[in-house]
Amino acid sequence: xxxxxxxxxxxxxxxxxxxxxxxxxxxxxxxxxxxxxxxxxxxxxxxxxxxxxxxxxxxxxxxxxxxxxxxxxxxxxxxxxxxxxxxxxxxxxxxxxxxxxxxxxxxxxxxxxxxxxxxxxxxxxxxxxxxxxxxxxxxxxxxxxxxxxxxxxxxxxxxxxxxxxxxxxxxxxxxxxxxxxxxxxxxxxxxxxxxxxxxxxxxxxxxxxxxxxxxxxxxxxxxxxxxxxxxxxxxxxxxxxxxxxxxxxxxxxxxxxxxxxxxxxxxxxxxxxxxxxxxxxxxxxxxxxxxxxxxxxxxxxxxxxxxxxxxxxxxxxxxxxxxxxxxxxxxxxxxxxxxxxxxxxxxxxxxxxxxxxxxxxx
Amino acid sequence: xxxxxxxxxxxxxxxxxxxxxxxxxxxxxxxxxxxxxxxxxxxxxxxxxxxxxxxxxxxxxxxxxxxxxxxxxxxxxxxxxxxxxxxxxxxxxxxxxxxxxxxxxxxxxxxxxxxxxxxxxxxxxxxxxxxxxxxxxxxxxxxxxxxxxxxxxxxxxxxxxxxxxxxxxxxxxxxxxxxxxxxxxxxxxxxxxxxxxxxxxxxxxxxxxxxxxxxxxxxxxxxxxxxxxxxxxxxxxxxxxxxxxxxxxxxxxxxxxxxxxxxxxxxxxxxxxxxxxxxxxxxxxxxxxxxxxxxxxxxxxxxxxxxxxxxxxxxxxxxxxxxxxxxxxxxxxxxxxxxxxxxxxxxxxxxxxxxxxxxxxx
Numbered sequence: 001x002x003x004x005x006x007x008x009x010x011x012x013x014x015x016x017x018x019x020x021x022x023x024x025x026x027x028x029x030x031x032x033x034x035x036x037x038x039x040x041x042x043x044x045x046x047x048x049x050x051x052x053x054x055x056x057x058x059x060x061x062x063x064x065x066x067x068x069x070x071x072x073x074x075x076x077x078x079x080x081x082x083x084x085x086x087x088x089x090x091x092x093x094x095x096x097x098x099x100x101x102x103x104x105x106x107x108x109x110x111x112x113x114x115x116x117x118x119x120x121x122x123x124x125x126x127x128x129x130x131x132x133x134x135x136x137x138x139x140x141x142x143x144x145x146x147x148x149x150x151x152x153x154x155x156x157x158x159x160x161x162x163x164x165x166x167x168x169x170x171x172x173x174x175x176x177x178x179x180x181x182x183x184x185x186x187x188x189x190x191x192x193x194x195x196x197x198x199x200x201x202x203x204x205x206x207x208x209x210x211x212x213x214x215x216x217x218x219x220x221x222x223x224x225x226x227x228x229x230x231x232x233x234x235x236x237x238x239x240x241x242x243x244x245x246x247x248x249x250x251x252x253x254x255x256x257x258x259x260x261x262x263x264x265x266x267x268x269x270x271x272x273x274x275x276x277x278x279x280x281x282x283x284x285x286x287x288x289x290x291x292x293x294x295x296x297x298x299x300x301x302x303x304x305x306x307x308x309x310x311x312x313x314x315x316x317x318x319x320x321x322x323x324x325x326x327x328x329x330x331x332x333x334x335x336x337x338x339x340x341x342x343x344x345x346x347x348x349x350x351x352x353x354x355x356x357x358x359x360x361x362x
Numbered sequence: 363x364x365x366x367x368x369x370x371x372x373x374x375x376x377x378x379x380x381x382x383x384x385x386x387x388x389x390x391x392x393x394x395x396x397x398x399x400x401x402x403x404x405x406x407x408x409x410x411x412x413x414x415x416x417x418x419x420x421x422x423x424x425x426x427x428x429x430x431x432x433x434x435x436x437x438x439x440x441x442x443x444x445x446x447x448x449x450x451x452x453x454x455x456x457x458x459x460x461x462x463x464x465x466x467x468x469x470x471x472x473x474x475x476x477x478x479x480x481x482x483x484x485x486x487x488x489x490x491x492x493x494x495x496x497x498x499x500x501x502x503x504x505x506x507x508x509x510x511x512x513x514x515x516x517x518x519x520x521x522x523x524x525x526x527x528x529x530x531x532x533x534x535x536x537x538x539x540x541x542x543x544x545x546x547x548x549x550x551x552x553x554x555x556x557x558x559x560x561x562x563x564x565x566x567x568x569x570x571x572x573x574x575x576x577x578x579x580x581x582x583x584x585x586x587x588x589x590x591x592x593x594x595x596x597x598x599x600x601x602x603x604x605x606x607x608x609x610x611x612x613x614x615x616x617x618x619x620x621x622x623x624x625x626x627x628x629x630x631x632x633x634x635x636x637x638x639x640x641x642x643x644x645x646x647x648x649x650x651x652x653x654x655x656x657x658x659x660x661x662x663x664x665x666x667x668x669x670x671x672x673x674x675x676x677x678x679x680x681x682x683x684x685x686x687x688x689x690x691x692x693x694x695x696x697x698x699x700x701x702x703x704x705x706x707x708x709x710x711x712x713x714x715x716x717x718x719x720x721x722x723x724x
Contacts, residue, residue, distance in 0.1 A: 169703050170667055178671025178679075221665050221699075222646040223682065263625050264644060282626060284584040303583050305532055309540025317540075320585065337583075341531050 218261010
């Protein structure tokens, strides 16, 4: 941790820790990726996971939005994917162009599961490339903005591992939790153990802030979320700081949780051990602020679809959002309520960031 | 209305009106359809919309679950689709096997929209087949259970009309509301006008209870829902009873609204003029009951995915659900939190219904 360039912009770290700031820090989920022409130039028909695994290329893609939106964006997030944990757990994952992730051998019965439970995961070895990419990116960033590490939430990863890819009906994941609840817990625990080590080692490699993406949280009922997601998210928030201490890192690394669709869990997430709770766009921020009672920093939550709107509407909605989060100078980080889309216009996103700066600085 | 067979089971009508009942009425969204082998026998490779348009076949499919689950199911819902309104508005809609609905010419610019706004809709003529199917079904049902009519919510229909089919990112619908909010309102108003007439004429044809499916409600932020969905849902609830009076129907026809994913709107939906609010499975019923304060009857909300579970888990979750809704003898209708899936086991659904009867009768 000591050998990296000194930070020039620690706005997001201060906001995440609850300090007053001069304006809300800004970043966007999937800010590096397919909507940027320079991404396609660099990726150049390479396989998606090959792109992640090449530290030089992954770091370049990570930095692209920081360069394009220089002075407007307050964090970088390492270019990678939540499915690297299932890969580290011995599962094959392919990324099919235009179709998304595909597991040729998803977990469909207790025997499949046993293979994964028995697999000895060596995080440092299996995800070696990820740590290299983080270290290289941190150095290249030269302290310009802090670097995010991340991972998928255990329930979300279980969905992919059992469904074998994206899903609409979640037939197999739902079968697991309703037919084999105890085995499901074993799988979730194993994923959690790997996630704790993976996040911690990302910090050792240079990550300065962490986010856990529980992207399929909202597919669980409130009661099922309390059983199959929340306990594992809590474990991550509790165990990562301890593991970091064991690894010799004493400083506080802010941790963010984003449980998309799990609106019913906001109150619980605000006291789950995370420093920041990220909100999807369904929330009226005023309601979330009321429930939060200043316990954590909130992040979000503009509907990404607003980027297809007129400048007038974008300005109106940015203003509504920042005001509803209390003005943005305390306990708030600007973001979308979900990631960018591939067909968004980078210039519109620039306008959005400029408006966040203008309105958030008032 | 006067010439139909006398009702033998009006449980759902009484529960919808807020009367005390001996047990909660039960029905399931998409209870007629692809999970039933007898559906495939009757449909027999016919095009989906041809199936809807043939009164004999549509009525047979509608009655299939009532016959299979005789004594266990307390309503029938006419076999049709929410996209018949866009068809009546002059748009072409195809149902692609295994892919879902497809509009060859979706609304993508103001000129496309103008064509639809200028199109003179004759509901009675364009949807003549739907009314025939309802009348025939009502007669065939012989009073065994009440018959539902339904339509899509205006925002949901606008999504399909602009996206041209199912969607994940809702790029075009979001572009409409954020780039052309005023034109979007014109389209929503036109859809609402057609929906009011369509629902009213379904009652004239024999429907005894109505449901509006705002299936894509949850894609709107809380603020956007208040602007682009709620006002039109309210209009429907307000105008249908008036139109029914004009048409000579004086009795109260219960109306249900299901705004999937629009959790933030529950309080408003409970005073929107609908008699029943249907909940998706994200809700802990106890929270919904608290917010409702006995204003409407609540419907729902088991995660359909529970049907992939063990009998033990199904029983546990049915018990939790009915108890959380207050025992089921007042202001409650059993349903899933969304429709059946094509690969569900009809025998498991039977077990679910039996458990609802057993536990709900206690």
